[in-house]
Structures are given as structure tokens and as C-alpha cells.
Amino acid sequence: MKRIIPFILALLLLAACGAEPVEAEASPPPPMPTASPLPDYIPPMDFEPVSVWQAEHFSGRALLYLGAEEDGVTPFKVYSCFMYEVTDYLDGNMLMGARAFCAEAADSGDFSVDCSNRGLWLEPVLGASALTGKLSVDGDRLTLEYTGCELAAWAEDTPGFEYRLSGGQPVIDSGTGENDSVQYLPTEFKRLPDEYLGRAMYWMPMFEEEASASAESVRGLRVGDTYADIVARFPNPLDIWSRDPRSVSAPDGWYDTFYGSEAGTVFAALFYEGGVPSTVLITCCSYASFQLDGGLNITQLSVSAR
Incomplete structure (x- = not known):
């Protein structure tokens, strides 16, 4: 019996030496991560909002955050995004714009927006040094009526620049057909339920104020969070993000655009490198770049503010 066992072992070794090598199958990627519970999020503003209102009858999407009245003054801030057409070099492409402005309404409802401290692409109101209007609230309805606009120096020197603040959709149009050359202004709003105060901004694209608020975080996203967390905190109109x-x-070089257009300044896209997802880029004039690893975890976050 002792002689048989070494003989059998020798046969097994010979068989193993003559066998074809078998390549190990590639391990499947880890499962798609799930998003963490959404934290309450209020975008940057100089007051504490007590309610949030969503625009109606508007060529885009807008939110108005309303503060508490104090000494006869009520602060508010409007975040709005909208689609506009450019013809100068893109042959009629539709792009997305996003601008935010804030003001304080007096007891009479009158307000004035100071727009003089920003550059051309970062102006709260396109081509304006001041925008005036009137805010009124009737139950769960809020109205912004725009009454006047003072043009910035560059706008006065631009042939064809015009603003139409009454009759239908208020719009400011530089007449140039270029990037960021149009701004639509929301007028009618409805109040959202109180539980939406800390959630409503997740329906909106990224704005300049958010990009410049912190170099380490955007909407609470940080290194160590996941692709699923990004998906949960930005618009997903085509449901592409969910897969x-x-x-x-x-x-290599492929990308999926989630909102906006890469030809404009406001868009979000997932870029592939070497055939695998590598970077989520979210832009306004500034941008935030989220580097992903194979498990779709955020390994690096870079924010470049204009």
C-alpha cells in the first residue's frame, strides 16, 4: 500500500503538468452603491429662510427662498435655471442658463436688486446694474412684478440689447445669440410644503454661489461619498444617473450628459477613461470635478471657482 500511494501522486503530478492552463475569471465589480440619507440643504444666502416657493408659468425652473420679516423688511433669494437658444456659432442649439439674485422687500413690497458687483458671466441679472420690482403674497401664492432695469455699461454699448419686463414672460436678451446671452425671469410662485425647505435645491443645477462656498464640499458631498450620492443631489431628468x-x-473619451449641454456653461456629465467611468463634472461658470474609483466612490473632489 505504501508503494501505491507515491505512484498515484506521481500520476496526478504528470496529469497536472500536461493540463492546459485555466485563466481565472475576472471578479465582477462591487454592486452599485446606494445613496446615503439626504441631509437637509439650504443653498448659500445671507439670511435664514422660513419657506421655499416654486415658480410656475416660467421658461425654466426657479425657487424663491423667503426669510422672516424684520423691521418691515423681508429678505428673499431667487435661484433660477432656464433654456435659451444660441445662434451665433451653434446653429440654433438650446443651452441652459442659471442665475441667482437676492433682495429685500419693503412693507410696500418694493424691492431693488444690486447687480453691480459681478463680472459679465456672473451677473445676477444679465446686463443690469439694478433691477426693481414688487413682491406680493396672497396665501400660498407669491408674485414678483418687475418694474424697471438699469443697464450695465457693457449692455448700453451692445446694439440690440433689450429687456421686456411686462406682458407674458419677462426676458432680458442681449441680442447677440451668444453663450449666456438670455435670461428669463420668473413671476408666479406657489409655496411648497415646509418639509421641502431643506430638499428643494436638489432639483436644481449647481449655481455659482454653491461652487464658491467651499473648496472641500459641494451640496455636502465630500471625498468618501459615492456616485449614488451625487445622483441623489442633482437633477436627473432622463433617469440616466440611476443605472x-x-x-x-x-x-475612451465617452461621456453621458445628465442636464444642460457641454457647449454651454451649465451642465453635468459623467466622463469615461479607458472605457470605465472616471469623473463626474458639474459646471456653471465655475466647476466641480468628482474623481471615482472602480467601486464608484469619490476619491478626489476639486472645485474651481471663477
């Missing part, structure tokens, strides 16, 4: 991006067989 596992690793399931896409993408060539």
Missing part, C-alpha cells in the same frame, strides 16, 4: 455606469461599454 450602474459600469454596465455601459463605453469607448
